Amino acid sequence: MSNIRITKQFSFETGHALYGYDGKCRNVHGHSYKLSVTVIGTPNSDSNHVKFGMVIDFSDLKKIVKEEIVDVFDHATVFNKNTPHVELAKELADRGHNVLLVAYQPTSEMMVIDFAEKIKARLPEGIQLHALKLQETATSYAEWFASENK
Template identity: 85%
Template structure:
């Protein structure tokens, strides 16, 4: 049976700031992110299996990405925990804001690497993460491909 790639798309709203950056993105701002998740595998060939003909049930993929990424990042503000933004983060948390402190500069490039690791850990053994595309604006996105890593 052939390997088939399937893709599911997600969207979420996230704020961030790039500490030390020399442009406008040093300021806290947000994006309407669009995340495309592509996995690869062989469709189930056992016609007695309720998932017969599927590489992975889109609902199962949705559950993984929703739990690992969307529910965590949606309407949160992301800061690199190794910067002075930690003080701002603490103040926002005191005011009951959703704040994520990460080990990296929260660029699309670094976020897509983080997302790839989280999703790969949750996929069934026979399904591989093929690619991610994280679109930050209408004209800007970062991509991660398994073949490059």
């Protein structure tokens, strides 16, 4: 049977600051991110199975991405854990804000790598992550492809 790619799109709001950056993005600011998740597999061929004809149920893919990415990053502020903004991060967290300290510079490029690892770990057997596209603004995005990351 043929391999088929399916894509589900998500959106979330996240703030961040780029530690050591030489432009405006060193300041805390936010984006309305759009994430496209594409997986590849063969449609279920068991006509007696409730998922007959599906590579993966869109609702199953949604559950994975929502739990691993959207619920974690939506309305959070992300800082590199080595940033001098750590005191600001602590102050925000102490005031009830959702603050994430990550082991990378929170650029779209590094976030999409992080997201790929988290999603791959949760996909069912026989389903592979094919690609991610993380759109930071209307004209700027980062892409990750499995074929380029073996």
